Each structure stands twice: as structure tokens, then as C-alpha cells.
Amino acid sequence: MKKQALADRREFLKTVAGGVAAASVVGFPHVSRAQTKLVLGLWDHWVPGENAVLKEIIEAWGKANKVEITIDFITSIGEKLQATAAAESRAGTGHDIMAFVTWDGTKYKDKLEPMNDVADALIKKYGPYNENATYLNFQDGKWVTLPSPIGSHTYPLETRMDLWKKHAGIDVQDIFPADVKKRDKRKVDAWDWKMFLAGAKKVHAAGFPAGMSIAENTDSNDWLGPLFASYGSTFVTPKGDITIESNATLEALEYLKELTKYLPPDIYAWDDGSNNRWLISGKGSAVINPPSAWTVAKRDQPAVAAQVWHHDAPRGAKGRWRGSLPFTWGVWKFAKNKSAAKDLLLHLGQKEQQWKLITASQGYDMPQQNSFLDHPIWQEIEPPKGGQYNYPIRGDEKLIVCGYPAKQDLAAQIYTRYPIPHMVSRVTQKGENPKEAMKWAAKEIATYMRG
Amino acid sequence: MTALRQEPLAEEWARQRARRRSSVLARLRSKPVAAFLMCLPLLVLIVGLIIYPFFYSIYLAMLNKRETQVVWLDNFRFLFTMDTFWLVVRTSFLFTFTAVFFKALLGFILALVINTLPTRGQRVWRGVSLVPWVMPLALSTLGWWWIFEPTHSALNWILVELGFAPKSWLADPFWARFSIILVNVWYGTPFFMIMYLAGLKSIPLELFDSASIDGAGPFQQLRFITLPMLKNIIAITMLFSTIVTFANFDIVRVLTRGGPRNETHLFGTFSFRLGIESGDVPLGAAVALVMFPILAVSAFFILRGVRRSVV
Numbered sequence: 001m002k003k004q005a006l007a008d009r010r011e012f013l014k015t016v017a018g019g020v021a022a023a024s025v026v027g028f029p030h031v032s033r034a035q036t037k038l039v040l041g042l043w044d045h046w047v048p049g050e051n052a053v054l055k056e057i058i059e060a061w062g063k064a065n066k067v068e069i070t071i072d073f074i075t076s077i078g079e080k081l082q083a084t085a086a087a088e089s090r091a092g093t094g095h096d097i098m099a100f101v102t103w104d105g106t107k108y109k110d111k112l113e114p115m116n117d118v119a120d121a122l123i124k125k126y127g128p129y130n131e132n133a134t135y136l137n138f139q140d141g142k143w144v145t146l147p148s149p150i151g152s153h154t155y156p157l158e159t160r161m162d163l164w165k166k167h168a169g170i171d172v173q174d175i176f177p178a179d180v181k182k183r184d185k186r187k188v189d190a191w192d193w194k195m196f197l198a199g200a201k202k203v204h205a206a207g208f209p210a211g212m213s214i215a216e217n218t219d220s221n222d223w224l225g226p227l228f229a230s231y232g233s234t235f236v237t238p239k240g241d242i243t244i245e246s247n248a249t250l251e252a253l254e255y256l257k258e259l260t261k262y263l264p265p266d267i268y269a270w271d272d273g274s275n276n277r278w279l280i281s282g283k284g285s286a287v288i289n290p291p292s293a294w295t296v297a298k299r300d301q302p303a304v305a306a307q308v309w310h311h312d313a314p315r316g317a318k319g320r321w322r323g324s325l326p327f328t329w330g331v332w333k334f335a336k337n338k339s340a341a342k343d344l345l346l347h348l349g350q351k352e353q354q355w356k357l358i359t360a361s362q363g364y365d366m367p368q369q370n371s372f373l374d375h376p377i378w379q380e381i382e383p384p385k386g387g388q389y390n391y392p393i394r395g396d397e398k399l400i401v402c403g404y405p406a407k408q409d410l411a412a413q414i415y416t417r418y419p420i421p422h423m424v425s426r427v428t429q430k431g432e433n434p435k436e437a438m439k440w441a442a443k444e445i446a447t448y449m450r451g
Numbered sequence: 452m453t454a455l456r457q458e459p460l461a462e463e464w465a466r467q468r469a470r471r472r473s474s475v476l477a478r479l480r481s482k483p484v485a486a487f488l489m490c491l492p493l494l495v496l497i498v499g500l501i502i503y504p505f506f507y508s509i510y511l512a513m514l515n516k517r518e519t520q521v522v523w524l525d526n527f528r529f530l531f532t533m534d535t536f537w538l539v540v541r542t543s544f545l546f547t548f549t550a551v552f553f554k555a556l557l558g559f560i561l562a563l564v565i566n567t568l569p570t571r572g573q574r575v576w577r578g579v580s581l582v583p584w585v586m587p588l589a590l591s592t593l594g595w596w597w598i599f600e601p602t603h604s605a606l607n608w609i610l611v612e613l614g615f616a617p618k619s620w621l622a623d624p625f626w627a628r629f630s631i632i633l634v635n636v637w638y639g640t641p642f643f644m645i646m647y648l649a650g651l652k653s654i655p656l657e658l659f660d661s662a663s664i665d666g667a668g669p670f671q672q673l674r675f676i677t678l679p680m681l682k683n684i685i686a687i688t689m690l691f692s693t694i695v696t697f698a699n700f701d702i703v704r705v706l707t708r709g710g711p712r713n714e715t716h717l718f719g720t721f722s723f724r725l726g727i728e729s730g731d732v733p734l735g736a737a738v739a740l741v742m743f744p745i746l747a748v749s750a751f752f753i754l755r756g757v758r759r760s761v762v
Contacts, residue, residue, distance in 0.1 A: 079728060082728060083727055086726070086727050086730070103730075106730075107729075107730030108730070110517065215708075216710040216713075217708070264602070265619055266619050268623075268710065268712075269601045269710065269711060270601060274601060278602055281602060412730065413729055413731075416729040417728075425711060425712055430712070444534070447532070447533050447535075450515075450516055450734075
């Protein structure tokens with residue numbers, strides 16, 4: 001078993017280096033046979049069965065390489081995963097490999113082992129990571145964390161196609177069919193925020209409003225960030241200039257002022273599970289969310305789930321953007337077995353493992369390398385048939401994490417302290433002048449810049 | 452010769468050992484030492500979980516964001532320039548003083564009512580009234596969250612059934628603040644009630660009888676006997692409750708997470724937002740420590756008042 005595993009790895013490294021000996025892969029680690037323990041702090045996946053598959057993969061690898069594995073699946077509910085990372089970063093002890101949510105790796109990047117060797121090896125074999133993952137993980141010339149497929153997700157629109165067709169006259173299945181080649185460019189181009197607003201008014205009038213959160217949660221960032229980007233509004237430039245006070249932001253705020261008239265009044269108190277509840281209540285006709293809302297509906301309200309179509313975001317003057325919430329993996333500098341940790345992450349990054357994990361997550365986990373997007377699950381999963389085909393990006397959308405394109409340390413603050421939902425709700429709920437709200441946001445963001 | 456000298460020495464050592472043993476046992480038997488030993492586990496816990504973290508948080512609050520250099524009081528100076536911080540200060544004071552006032556008032560009324568009940572009935576009502584206080588707060592707040600929940604609020608359902616308009620309990624800043632204060636009052640009132648009830652039981656009945664004979668009505672008895680006799684208990688209970696209420700975390704965390712627009716953040720939850728969620732541990736520690744001088748000063752004055760009244 002051990003010999004077989006070693007042979008596999010050598011084979012892999014040979015492929016990567018194009019026939020050059022394994023040792024020529026610059027700085028790539030090797031499992032030290034003297035160190036035999038590896039402790040992992042992984043995200044406790046909400047999809048039933050995913051943890052078991054991941055555990056099986058990791059334990060099989062451990063057995064083959066004579067590495068004793070301990071896995072702690074840590075929930076992100078109540079920020080327990082974040083609190084664990086914070087405690088370990090301070091204590092200088094804990095897990096060897098740690099799963100991070102979106103920006104958490106950035107917070108502790110000084111305490112993490114660079115992942116260049118693993119990332120470079122995977123890029124050579126499978127092609128580059130998407131731009132969004134690269135922005136998030138590759139900082140100051142090094143991969144501070146490794147993009148993880150497990151838990152990573154995007155934020156498409158989830159529309160009740162029956163309600164929108166009946167009450168708004170918009171057939172989203174027709175605009176975004178389950179085959180990108182069958183898309184009609186004119187129809188796709190026509191799908192913009194203006195058309196969405198017109199539809200939202202009609203479904204609201206019919207008693208089935210769309211629902212999007214504007215509160216202290218990631219869901220709010222993950223639809224507002226893309227909306228502002230589609231209007232050309234950037235909050236802070238990569239050089240650190242605060243540019244949120246702009247005509248583009250003003251235009252987006254004016255739009256939101258109008259749109260929120262047709263959303264439920266309680267969106268200012270929503271949490272990350274509210275849109276799930278809104279959809280399965282039967283009252284909601286559209287949410288912006290990963291397929292978890294559909295999954296809950298499939299369990300609790302199958303009739304609702306059968307009418308949910310995942311598809312692209314509306315377009316703005318500056319393009320079509322979709323939100324994302326990627327996960328990353330990090331290896332602590334204090335880890336006792338860095339070499340084995342990196343070897344394991346390299347193993348998990350292989351297509352065979354990624355394939356199994358995407359299947360186990362029922363398509364929820366979104367790989368960060370485009371070459372893995374041909375997994376058949378998004379075409380197969382139903383009902384309705386093809387309903388999740390557009391969950392991976394198929395058209396002209398660009399993935400974004402709210403805070404882009406600011407330097408990552410600052411973007412992390414913009415994401416985690418929610419100035420964008422606050423700015424919006426100052427206008428749409430409090431009734432503040434949009435210019436005043438922008439001024440407040442600029443002042444607030446300036447306070448995040450301290451060293 | 453050597454053997455002759457060894458024998459007395461050995462006896463002497465044995466005597467010394469016996470003396471030492473009996474002296475250790477005697478010391479162990481002495482009340483102060485035994486008391487210290489029995490308190491030792493508690494002292495270890497206090498040092499490990501309160502004193503050490505307290506000094507460590509002072510150290511953290513004096514570091515820069517990356518925790519690479521000591522910046523002394525810069526984090527506090529920086530905090531005082533933040534609008535959001537002052538919003539948190541205002542909310543914390545509003546939350547604490549409103550909640551403590553209503554807890555004290557309702558606790559007092561409840562204690563007076565229960566005190567008038569026959570002994571048997573008293574036991575039942577005392578037990579029932581304590582239920583909110585003995586339940587784990589995070590769990591009971593989750594129950595309240597279902598009552599206020601935005602999409603399926605049970606309270607709104609009742610309001611609509613009764614013909615009233617539903618309220619945005621957690622989405623509107625006013626009602627969100629109202630909700631967190633209400634839950635805190637619901638949770639904390641039994642503590643005041645039980646303290647006041649204990650105080651009421653310790654007032655000699657002869658005082659009321661004499662006052663009655665002298666023609667004092669219920670209000671005069673309350674004003675001139677009950678309240679003065681309960682003064683110290685009221686002061687200490689309010690001090691204790693003020694400290695606990697200021698440091699509240701669970702209610703806001705479960706109900707509103709500080710929203711909408713940071714309007715319901717308290718020191719504890721804002722500290723968590725900055726330190727854990729945003730990764731700025733030094734600034735988070737600074738927010739948590741801002742509470743300390745406020746509470747220390749109020750504790751000093753209240754306890755001084757209690758000491759004076761006892762003397």
C-alpha cells in the first residue's frame with residue numbers, strides 16, 4: 001500500500017514536471033516517514049454524507065502513507081470555525097491543516113505556511129484557478145492559502161420559474177436553458193437590473209415578492225457586492241484610494257431604493273438561512289443564494305423545489321457579476337507535520353478526489369479550477385431537470401467577492417464589518433440621502449485602514 | 452565508635468521527622484490552612500479564567516493590528532474616533548439602564564406579591580418565577596427568536612389574528628432594541644425577585660405591626676419600612692445586575708447579531724465582531740476593556756454607599 005502510494009505520487013509529480021524527476025519540482029514537500037500524525041480542522045459540511053466521503057478519502061490516504069489522521073469537523077454555525085482559528089493562531093498550537101471561510105486565511109496569513117508548491121503543482125496539472133480564487137488566495141507573490149472546493153459556492157439567482165412566467169411574463173428557463181449553446185444572446189443581454197426590477201414589481205403585486213437580505217450576514221455582501229460592481233462602483237482601489245463616493249454608487253443606491261419597495265420589509269433582519277425559509281414558505285418567488293435553498297425546499301416543499309431554476313445575475317452598465325463565498329485551506333506555520341499536510345492537500349486537489357467530493361455535496365461545492373466544471377452533476381441533479389446547470393458560471397458573468405478590488409487585508413474588513421449593507425439600509429430603510437450614506441461609508445471604511 | 456554515635460543520631464532524626472509530621476498535620480488541621488486548601492481549586496479557576504485573561508487582554512489591547520508592536524493607548528484613541536464605537540456606547544448604556552430599571556421594578560413588585568401569598572402557594576410561584584433565570588440564556592433566547600423571527604414571527608401571527616398590524620421586531624432599530632431589552636428583562640427579573648424576597652423575609656414583622664397600630668397605611672409602610680430595610684440589597688443587586696447586563700452577549704448575538712446597522716451592538720458583541728469575525732483582536736480587546744473603568748467606578752461608589760449605611 002505504501003509503495004503504491006509513493007508510486008502514485010511519483011507518477012503525478014513526473015506528469016507535473018513534464019518528465020523531470022520529482023525532486024525537480026521546486027521546494028515541493030515530501031511526507032516525512034518519521035512524522036506520523038496529522039490533525040485536521042475541517043468545515044462541518046451541511047450536506048448529509050459529505051463529511052463521511054471526505055473522511056474516507058483522507059483516511060485512505062493516511063493508511064497508504066502511514067500517517068495517523070485525526071479529523072475535527074467544526075461547524076461554522078455561531079462562528080465556531082472562526083473562533084477556533086482565532087484561538088489556534090494565538091495559542092500557536094492546534095490543527096495542522098485548517099479550513100478557512102473566505103477571508104479568514106487572510107487574517108492569519110502571517111501565521112500560515114505559503115502554499116506555492118502545492119498550488120503551482122495543481123495549476124500545472126489542471127490549469128489556473130479562477131480570477132476570484134487567485135485574488136483571494138494569492139497575495140504579495142505567494143499563495144497564502146490554497147483554494148478549497150469544499151464548501152465554496154457561488155450566488156446565482158434562484159427563481160420560481162412558474163411564478164415569474166405567470167405574473168411577470170419572464171421565462172428564466174428560456175433565457176438561461178440547461179445548455180449554454182442554446183442561449184439566445186439578445187435575450188441574455190436583455191436580462192438586466194431594469195428588467196429584474198420590472199419583474200420584481202409584478203411578482204410583488206401578485207403576492208410573491210423576491211427576497212434578498214440587507215443585514216449583517218454574508219448573503220447580503222454576496223448579492224450587493226456584485227450589484228455595485230455591475231454599476232461600476234468600486235469601494236476602494238487596489239492602491240488604497242477610497243472611491244465609494246461616486247456616481248456609480250449613487251446610481252446603484254437609487255436603484256436599490258426602488259427595488260427594496262418590492263422586497264419584504266424584514267430583509268434588514270434576515271440571516272443566512274432566511275432566504276431558504278423565504279423560498280420554502282411558498283411566498284418567495286426569487287432569492288440570490290447557492291443551491292442550499294433549493295435543497296431545503298426539496299426536503300420540505302418538493303413542489304416548490306421542482307419550480308426553482310438557478311441562473312445568471314442581471315446585467316448592469318459594467319457587466320454581469322456573481323457573488324461568491326469560497327473556502328480555503330491553510331497549513332499553520334506551527335504545524336508539526338507541514339510536509340504531510342501539503343502532501344494531503346495535493347492529494348485532495350486531484351481530479352479523482354474533487355469529483356467524489358462534488359458528487360457527495362450534491363453539486364453544492366464549487367471547484368475553483370475551471371477544468372473541473374465539466375462535472376455532470378449540475379446537468380443531472382433534479383427536479384427540475386437542468387435546474388442547476390447554470391450554478392457554475394456558464395455565460396458572461398464574473399465571480400466576485402465583496403470588497404474586490406481592494407487590497408486583501410482591507411477587503412477582508414469590508415466583507416466582515418458589513419459597511420455595504422449598512423450603507424444601503426441607511427438609504428432604503430432609514431431614508432437617508434444617498435450622498436450622506438456614501439459619505440458615511442467612506443468614513444467608516446477609512447477606519448478599517450489602520451495598521 | 453561510629454555505631455555508638457549513629458544510634459543517638461538516628462533517634463534524633465526519627466524524633467525530628469515525627470515532630471515535622473505532627474507540625475504539618477497540625478497546620479493542616481488549623482482553620483486558615485484548611486480553608487485555603489479548600490479554596491485552592493476556586494483560586495486556580497479565578498486566576499486561570501479571570502485574572503490571567505484580564506491581564507492578557509490588557510496586553511492585547513496595547514498591540515497594533517498585526518500584533519507586531521506595542522502601541523500603548525493608540526487603540527483606545529482610535530476607538531474614540533469611530534462613529535460606530537460611540538453608537539455602541541449609547542446602545543450599551545440605554546440597554547443596561549433601561550433593562551436594570553425594569554428588572555428592579557418588576558422584581559420588586561413580584562417579590563411583594565409573592566410575599567403576601569400563603570407559604571404553600573409561595574413555594575410554587577417562587578419556583579415558576581425562577582424558570583427564565585435558570586434556563587440557559589442562549590437556549591431561551593433562541594425561543595424568543597422564533598417569536599420575533601422575520602418571516603414566521605409567532606408574535607406577529609397572533610397580532611394579525613387579533614386584527615393588529617405586524618411589527619418588524621428585529622428589522623426596525625427601535626423594535627430591535629425593544630426586543631433585546633424585553634428578553635433581558637424577562638431573563639433577569641427572577642434574580643431581583645428572589646433577592647428582594649429574601650430581603651423581605653428578613654424584615655421583622657413587628658415593625659409592620661407597630662406601624663399599623665400607629666396608623667401607617669400600606670404605602671407608608673412601603674416607603675418608611677420596606678424600602679429603607681431593603682436599601683442595601685437593592686444597591687448590591689443593581690450593581691451586580693448592571694455588571695452582568697453591560698457584559699451581555701447571548702441575547703444580542705442570537706436575536707440581532709448587532710443589527711440593523713449596528714444599532715443593537717453592545718460592548719461584548721461589538722468586541723466579538725472586531726476581534727473574531729474581522730480578525731482585529733487588539734481593537735476587539737480594547738472595546739471589551741472600555742467597560743472595565745465604567746463598571747469599576749460604579750462598583751466603587753455603590754459599595755461605598757453600602758458600607759456607610761452598614762456602619
